Amino acid sequence: MKKTNITIKDIARKLGVSPSTVSRALKDHPDISPNTKKEIQELAISLNYQPNSVALSLRQSKTNTIGVIIPEIAHFFFSAVISGIEDIAHSAGYHVIITQSNESYEREVMNTKALFNSRVDGILLSISRETSNYDHLQSLLDSNVPLVFFDRMVDSLNACKVIVNDEQGAYEATTHLIEQGYYRIAHLAGPQNLGISKNRLNGYKAALADNKYMMDDNLVKVCGLGTYEEAEAITNELLDYRFPPDAIFSNNDVAAYGAMTAIKKRGLRIPEDVAIVGFSNWRFSSLIQPALSSVTQPGFKMGQEATRLLMKQIALGDDEEAITETISLKTNLVVRESSMKKKKVVE
Amino acid sequence: MKKTNITIKDIARKLGVSPSTVSRALKDHPDISPNTKKEIQELAISLNYQPNSVALSLRQSKTNTIGVIIPEIAHFFFSAVISGIEDIAHSAGYHVIITQSNESYEREVMNTKALFNSRVDGILLSISRETSNYDHLQSLLDSNVPLVFFDRMVDSLNACKVIVNDEQGAYEATTHLIEQGYYRIAHLAGPQNLGISKNRLNGYKAALADNKYMMDDNLVKVCGLGTYEEAEAITNELLDYRFPPDAIFSNNDVAAYGAMTAIKKRGLRIPEDVAIVGFSNWRFSSLIQPALSSVTQPGFKMGQEATRLLMKQIALGDDEEAITETISLKTNLVVRESSMKKKKVVE
DNA sequence: ATCGTCTCCGCAATCGTTTGCGGAAAAGCG
DNA sequence: CGCTTTTCCGCAAACGATTGCGGAGACGAT
Numbered sequence: 001m002k003k004t005n006i007t008i009k010d011i012a013r014k015l016g017v018s019p020s021t022v023s024r025a026l027k028d029h030p031d032i033s034p035n036t037k038k039e040i041q042e043l044a045i046s047l048n049y050q051p052n053s054v055a056l057s058l059r060q061s062k063t064n065t066i067g068v069i070i071p072e073i074a075h076f077f078f079s080a081v082i083s084g085i086e087d088i089a090h091s092a093g094y095h096v097i098i099t100q101s102n103e104s105y106e107r108e109v110m111n112t113k114a115l116f117n118s119r120v121d122g123i124l125l126s127i128s129r130e131t132s133n134y135d136h137l138q139s140l141l142d143s144n145v146p147l148v149f150f151d152r153m154v155d156s157l158n159a160c161k162v163i164v165n166d167e168q169g170a171y172e173a174t175t176h177l178i179e180q181g182y183y184r185i186a187h188l189a190g191p192q193n194l195g196i197s198k199n200r201l202n203g204y205k206a207a208l209a210d211n212k213y214m215m216d217d218n219l220v221k222v223c224g225l226g227t228y229e230e231a232e233a234i235t236n237e238l239l240d241y242r243f244p245p246d247a248i249f250s251n252n253d254v255a256a257y258g259a260m261t262a263i264k265k266r267g268l269r270i271p272e273d274v275a276i277v278g279f280s281n282w283r284f285s286s287l288i289q290p291a292l293s294s295v296t297q298p299g300f301k302m303g304q305e306a307t308r309l310l311m312k313q314i315a316l317g318d319d320e321e322a323i324t325e326t327i328s329l330k331t332n333l334v335v336r337e338s339s340m341k342k343k344k345v346v347e
Numbered sequence: 348m349k350k351t352n353i354t355i356k357d358i359a360r361k362l363g364v365s366p367s368t369v370s371r372a373l374k375d376h377p378d379i380s381p382n383t384k385k386e387i388q389e390l391a392i393s394l395n396y397q398p399n400s401v402a403l404s405l406r407q408s409k410t411n412t413i414g415v416i417i418p419e420i421a422h423f424f425f426s427a428v429i430s431g432i433e434d435i436a437h438s439a440g441y442h443v444i445i446t447q448s449n450e451s452y453e454r455e456v457m458n459t460k461a462l463f464n465s466r467v468d469g470i471l472l473s474i475s476r477e478t479s480n481y482d483h484l485q486s487l488l489d490s491n492v493p494l495v496f497f498d499r500m501v502d503s504l505n506a507c508k509v510i511v512n513d514e515q516g517a518y519e520a521t522t523h524l525i526e527q528g529y530y531r532i533a534h535l536a537g538p539q540n541l542g543i544s545k546n547r548l549n550g551y552k553a554a555l556a557d558n559k560y561m562m563d564d565n566l567v568k569v570c571g572l573g574t575y576e577e578a579e580a581i582t583n584e585l586l587d588y589r590f591p592p593d594a595i596f597s598n599n600d601v602a603a604y605g606a607m608t609a610i611k612k613r614g615l616r617i618p619e620d621v622a623i624v625g626f627s628n629w630r631f632s633s634l635i636q637p638a639l640s641s642v643t644q645p646g647f648k649m650g651q652e653a654t655r656l657l658m659k660q661i662a663l664g665d666d667e668e669a670i671t672e673t674i675s676l677k678t679n680l681v682v683r684e685s686s687m688k689k690k691k692v693v694e
Numbered sequence: 695a696t697c698g699t700c701t702c703c704g705c706a707a708t709c710g711t712t713t714g715c716g717g718a719a720a721a722g723c724g
Numbered sequence: 725c726g727c728t729t730t731t732c733c734g735c736a737a738a739c740g741a742t743t744g745c746g747g748a749g750a751c752g753a754t
Contacts, residue, residue, distance in 0.1 A: 005466075005490065007710055018734045023712060033732060048486065053464045054410060055710035057401045058739045065444075065465075073433075074426040082420050086447050095465060097412075098445045100433050118400045118412075118442060119352075139395070143352065228634070257634055284631025287575070287604055289611075354740055365704045370742060380702055402740035405709045 006047050015039060026051075057119070065095040066310060067115035067123045071103050071152075076282060077299045078126070081150060084303020085124060092311050094121070105130040112136045122146035122310045127154060144322075146313035150306040160313065161326040162306040166196045169295040169331030170203025173249050173277045176293070176333055178211050180341045182247035182275055186219040186238050188231055188259060190251035200251055200279065219245055223255050231258025239266060239274075246274055247339070253278035253285050253294055260292070260338070275339040290337035298329050305329065353394050362386060404466070412442040413657060414462035414470045418450050418499070423630055424646045425473070428497060431650020432471060439658050441468070452477040459483045469493035469657045474501060479540060491669075493660035497653040498644075499543060507660065508673040509653040513543045516642040516678030517550025520596050520624045523640070523680055525558050527688045529594035529622055533566040533585050535578055535606060537598035547598055547626065566592055570602050578605025586613060586621075593621055594686070600625035600632050600641055607639070607685070622686040637684035645676050652676065 008026075012019045017036065025032045025040035026049075032040075043049075057063040066089055070078050082098065089096050097120060101108040108128045113136070115123055123145060125137070134154055140147055141159060148160040177185050187204045190197030201220065208215055218241070221234045231250070238245055239262065250256035256278030263274045270276060270290050278285060281296035305327050313323060355373075359366045364383065372379045372387035373396075379387075390396075404410040413436055417425050429445065436443050444467060448455040455475045460483070462470055470492060472484070481501050487494055488506060495507040524532050534551045537544030548567065555562055565588070568581045578597070582605065585592055597603035603625030610621045617623060617637050625632060628643040652674050660670060 008712095009710075019711075020713075020735080021733060023710095024733085027712095031732060036732080050460070050464050052405075052466060052710050054401060054404045054466050055739090056712085058399075058405050058709090058741095059711050059713095061739070063401060073420070073429050074423065076421065076423075079421040079426050082445070083447065086420075086445075090446075095444055095461065096446070097442055098429070098433075099437075099443070100430065113397070114442065117397050254634075282631070284629075284634055287631060288635055355742095356740075366741075367705080367743075368703055370740095371703085374742095378702060383702080399740050402709090403742085405711095405739090406741055408709070 005052070006049050007052065008049075011040060011043055011047065011049060015043060061119070063095075063119050063121055064093055065097055065118070065120045066307070066314075067097045067099065067111075067118070067120040069099050069101055069108060069111045069115070069123065069125045071101050071126060071128050073098065073100055077151075077280065077297060080299025081126075081303040081306075084300040084305075085307045086303075087300070088304050088307035088311065092307075094311075101128040101131075103129040105133070109136045112140060116140065116143070116145060120145075122148070122314050124148050124150060124306050124310060126150050126152045146310055146316075146322075148306045148310045148313070150302055158322075158324050160306075160309045160324055162302055162309065163326070163328055164196075164297050164302065165328045165330055166199035167203035167206070169279065169297075169333070170200040170249070171207045172203075172331070172333045173279070173293075173295050174204045174207035175211070176335065177247045177249060177275055177277060177339060178207065178213065180247075180271075180275065180339060182341070183213075184216075184219070184243065184245045185213070185247040185249060186221070186245035188234065188248060188250040188255045189220055189222045190226060191224050192222060197251055204249055223251065226252055226255055228254050228258040228261070231255035232262045235259040235262035239263070239268075244274075247276070248274065249277045249279075251279055253280050253282040253292060256292055256294070256338075257284075257288065260288070271337065271339050271341050275341065277333075277339050281334055286334075286336065293336045293339040294334055296332045296334055298332070302329055352399070353396050354399065355396075358387060358390055358394065358396060362390060408466070410442075410466050410468055411440055412444055412465070412467045413654070413661075414444045414446065414458075414465070414467040416446050416448055416455060416458045416462070416470065416472045418448050418473060418475050420445065420447055424498075424627055424644055427646025428473075428650040428653075431647040431652075432654045433650075434647075435651050435654035435658070439654075441658075448475040448478075450476040452480070456483045459487060463487065463490070463492060467492075469495070469661050471495050471497060471653050471657060473497050473499045476538065476541065493657055493663075493669075495653045495657045495660070497649055499541060502542065505669075505671050507653075507656045507671055509649055509656065510673065510675055511543075511644045511649065512675045512677055513546035514550035514553065516626065516644075516680070517547040517596065518554045519550075519678070519680045520626070520640075520642050521551045521554035522558070523682065524594045524596060524622055524624060524686060525554065525560065527594075527618075527622065527686060529688070530560070531563075531566070531590065531592045532560070532594040532596060533568070533592035535581060535595060535597040535602050536567055536569045537573060538571050539569060544598055551596055570598065573599055573602055575601050575605040575608070578602035579609045582606040582609035586610070586615075591621075594623070595621065596624050596626075598626055600627050600629040600639060603639055603641070603685075604631075604635065607635070618684065618686050618688050622688060624680075624686050628681055633683065640683045640686040641681055643679045643681055645678070649676055 008019045008022045012022045022040050025037045086096055099111040108131055150162045153161040189201050192198055223230050248259050256276050260276055268274055278292050278294040281294040285292040285294045355366045355369045359369045369387050372384045433443055446458040455478055497509045500508040536548050539545055570577050595606050603623050607623055615621055625639050625641040628641040632639040632641045
């Protein structure tokens, strides 16, 4: 039961040549005679020789591997990002090591250290919710490890970043409701300590302002938990108003779904009486009745762009200046029944 | 901008000692005098020395890394599995390399080869939908690479397997429908080249048989794609029968949702006219109207168990016989409105 | 003074692969 | 035939860390 991985030396011994010759023959080096070359290559195939990448990495100080640190894998958006990362990385011949911080600062630090020790060629990172000290990341930058942030980034650090333009997404969603003729548009906001929630609220406000709508603070309700039940309760408060909203833009799809439930339970129609637009375009959003309009976040594309940036940085010569690009990805409003008052063919 | 990873040699040079001394000092070897040891350790810390794991891997023929080949990451069940894998692997000091086959045979072969080349210490694998040739896996086993299948496994291969007891899940789901008083129960089956689909079909058949229900082949329809649209169309065929089914057990939740749509479009009520039970308990299943009964698969636990098995195998001495355990995890039926004809409080 | 015994450290090989350099044999040329 | 050129291949060092072995010097014992 011995592990018997065949090496270049094994081939060399069997053929009575030196390892260097084998190495050269396998990569079609002109210094090797056609005969020897053929012999070696055939033996290599028949023995199913597979080069040891570990040795290669050591020799070339290049692992062809990138590391990813992500808050949570079991999350649709992040798994889409991972797929995007994989897509680009693999076609560039890179492996991907995934690690999860589980929203823990300590885990994040451990992971950065571990990835550094395995000498990955670069790191893609979305910081954990807990992280507020960035020494571990600064030390990566100091060691010249290519680093790209995605989604959740650190403003103060001098690195590449790929983010989603939440404000623009919220702006478009709100504008869409305005264009559909709704005039009293409420917003179910997210917890305001999160940058993304704030940005979405800002986009909502900006759209109202640009269309000369008056801002009514009573129409903005914070859903701290973002759960279905909470949103249903809060929506009921809104509907109890003397002049209730005729449209709701929600910070996320689950809350939007809670709002839909509250509306339907009162016998109101969607979108005739109250329209709904969500955020994130969860998978279920196209399946529910009525189908929920939502703002898609380009997770897959984000992964791709972040990886492209990383590849660019890795390819950089040691003497060249590091790049610090920031890519802001456009969100995309997917209009479905829940907000289509006018007859209109979309999607 | 030179990449300046400090090595043991750097420390040795700076202190005028040999690399061996540094190595020993850092691991507290008794051969080194306390003075030297202290000096070396302090310098190592102040230089922020991080051992090069690549060199270590080469030296010890052990990478402390395991590879995962998974059909698709952006899938709730599989990301739960990954989390379970990470959980165990990390606490055992292992890294995890994730690769996706995207349900493609070719990709799967490429990935196994790549993982083998990086000399991972073991591989966790769920085969792609396309895979029907297992040479690449056999060759892994021949090379003595520890291998554990999860979820989708290959019966004929002699390796560890962690599976969900699909048959039991299907049996319970079908039995539940029978207990609710439905008497003409159809099954939307999955592609029959997949073991899991076959097992679910078998569970369905067994439940019918155990309850003296006659098996009617017309009520079993294969949904090869597993998409929403396909299921809707196929369900329409079923409903067109002179004696249509009054309950449907679906091989997966998306197909179940397609079936629900077909039923609702005909003005039939769920669960009064037709009941539905799905499989996998997707996140949306609790949100749709009516909420969909479904069989949950313990993804996180599956990842944990598979990784535990792999660790056990890796720890095995080269002379010991390989183990070939199979762990079967119990599923759990979550009953919701879509199949609750009788008044009953569940969940 | 001589020998033995510790203490502390360095040499060199090793993991598998690559690559600059140099050298032997073969071939070409006058 | 003698010389140069070409062809083909091996030597050895390198990547970074580990480890068996051996050796120099200090120290104690006889």
